Amino acid sequence: MVQETAKYKRVLIKLSGEALAGEGEFGIDSKKTHSLAEEVKEVQSLGVEIAIVVGGGNLIRGANLVKVGGIDRATADYMGMLATIQNALALQDACEKKGLYTRVQSAIDIHSVAESYIRRRAVRHLEKKRIVIFAGGIGNPYFTTDTAASLRAVEVGCELILKATKVDGVYEADPKKDPTAKRYSRVSFMESIKRRLQVMDSTALSLCMENNMPIIVFDIFKRGNLKDLVVGKEIGTLISNSEDIRIDGE
Numbered sequence: 082m083v084q085e086t087a088k089y090k091r092v093l094i095k096l097s098g099e100a101l102a103g104e105g106e107f108g109i110d111s112k113k114t115h116s117l118a119e120e121v122k123e124v125q126s127l128g129v130e131i132a133i134v135v136g137g138g139n140l141i142r143g144a145n146l147v148k149v150g151g152i153d154r155a156t157a158d159y160m161g162m163l164a165t166i167q168n169a170l171a172l173q174d175a176c177e178k179k180g181l182y183t184r185v186q187s188a189i190d191i192h193s194v195a196e197s198y199i200r201r202r203a204v205r206h207l208e209k210k211r212i213v214i215f216a217g218g219i220g221n222p223y224f225t226t227d228t229a230a231s232l233r234a235v236e237v238g239c240e241l242i243l244k245a246t247k248v249d250g251v252y253e254a255d256p257k258k259d260p261t262a263k264r265y266s267r268v269s270f271m272e273s274i275k276r277r278l279q280v281m282d283s284t285a286l287s288l289c290m291e292n293n294m295p296i297i298v299f300d301i302f303k304r305g306n307l308k309d310l311v312v313g314k315e316i317g318t319l320i321s322n323s324e325d326i327r328i329d330g331e
């Protein structure tokens with residue numbers, strides 16, 4: 082068998098809360114979490130240093146709590162950040178059961194359960210081949226974990242963000258609402274912001290654009306995608322500063 086080699090030295094995987102969720106997009110499904118950990122292990126076995134930012138939408142989304150529960154936005158957002166810490170702990174547990182060394186670093190100080198975020202320490206963990214799971218978003222309300230992913234990827238020197246989603250890339254329009262919508266295989270940050278493509282919020286995209294941090298949006302529910310991406314296979318949609326925009330079938 083030919084030994085596969087990784088194209089990247091250090092990557093950041095953005096896992097939305099729904100990647101850990103069971104049926105109905107809610108809660109933490111242990112089978113899914115363990116299968117994710119297995120995939121992370123496969124990538125690590127190629128020698129890639131892995132940082133992960135985990136979302137919290139499977140437990141709490143601040144904006145929803147405001148609408149449904151009438152809770153103040155900032156409080157609701159802090160509750161959302163706490164949800165990301167719960168997900169990070171579940172993922173850490175699953176990774177450790179697969180024999181991976183991990184550290185959770187939280188942007189919100191919660192000493193009894195996780196390290197606080199310290200950039201230089203996070204980099205050291207990565208150099209020592211520990212999986213670093215960043216929790217608590219950026220630690221401020223009114224932001225998202227996508228912005229946290231962009232920020233941390235830039236801060237700790239990742240080459241790429243792998244944004245794990247339920248869909249296989251970025252489409253011109255929501256493919257659930259418009260089945261004729263075409264998928265981009267490559268698109269620029271500028272085009273994504275201008276056309277308000279459903280990728281990441283504009284804060285996250287701007288940060289990546291300014292710091293030349295490419296993103297690949299891909300389907301995490303297809304087993305093997307993560308490893309295939311890391312060895313350089315063209316999967317999903319690549320978002321970068323290149324103006325070489327490509328749409329499937331055109």
Ligand code: UDP
Pocket residue numbers: 096097098099135136137138139141142143144157158159160161162164165217218219220221222223224225226227229
């Ligand atoms: N959140 C926040 N600041 C951050 C990151 C997250 O206030 O820096 C809150 C916000 O309420 C958000 C929730 O945490 O709705 C969960 O994060 P997110 O929606 O990004 O999770 P995902 O969609 O990735 O599951």
